[in-house]
Amino acid sequence: KAGVTQTPRYLIKTRGQQVTLSCSPISGHRSVSWYQQTPGQGLQFLFEYFSETQRNKGNFPGRFSGRQFSNSRSEMNVSTLELGDSALYLCASSLGTGRANYGYTFGSGTRLTVV
Amino acid sequence: GNSVTQMEGPVTLSEEAFLTINCTYTATGYPSLFWYVQYPGEGLQLLLKATKADDKGSNKGFEATYRKETTSFHLEKGSVQVSDSAVYFCALTQYNFNKFYFGSGTKLNVKP
Numbered sequence: 001k002a003g004v005t006q007t008p009r010y011l012i013k014t015r016g017q018q019v020t021l022s023c024s025p026i027s028g029h030r031s032v033s034w035y036q037q038t039p040g041q042g043l044q045f046l047f048e049y050f051s052e053t054q055r056n057k058g059n060f061p062g063r064f065s066g067r068q069f070s071n072s073r074s075e076m077n078v079s080t081l082e083l084g085d086s087a088l089y090l091c092a093s094s095l096g097t098g099r100a101n102y103g104y105t106f107g108s109g110t111r112l113t114v115v
Numbered sequence: 116g117n118s119v120t121q122m123e124g125p126v127t128l129s130e131e132a133f134l135t136i137n138c139t140y141t142a143t144g145y146p147s148l149f150w151y152v153q154y155p156g157e158g159l160q161l162l163l164k165a166t167k168a169d170d171k172g173s174n175k176g177f178e179a180t181y182r183k184e185t186t187s188f189h190l191e192k193g194s195v196q197v198s199d200s201a202v203y204f205c206a207l208t209q210y211n212f213n214k215f216y217f218g219s220g221t222k223l224n225v226k227p
Binding site: 042045058104109 | 151156157158159160161204214215217218219220
């Protein structure tokens, strides 16, 4: 079966712009989570969506937002980009919320570079 | 609170050497523990997991035992291969949470 698909794989944006990243979970998975990975901070939780509702949110400014559609696909948006937003953004899906002990399946990520 | 501490890397080994990557955790309640692996340019892949104390997770020759008394989940492999070169992440989550707490990652380099 198809894995978690993230698009685009690479993105270069200018400071002040906004960006939208997309994630399609494994078929049948209804929970989608987003993580930011940087060399300095490691893997940090952004947010989790289940059934189009945000269930959990990490400690990121309001410039970071997301949503989930009825087909479980998710998007995250970052507005007013800053240099420090340069990172690998990983999306992960699981069967359902509260099922994290089954393990996530991660996508390959979107590498965002802000210049 | 919840947190994971991993040994600093990089770890450099010769092929067929024994591998140990240390992981300790702090958690409330009864967490589930995981090891994920990240190959260059890729996302994270689940390597193994354990959901209760004394459970042993294993996969592809890797093993880790959930030790509640020492709050540890050390990763071991008896004989590493060059293809095992990657970054390894220890992680925990609590039942009914959908948020993972990751360690900082340990880079493993295996030389032929």
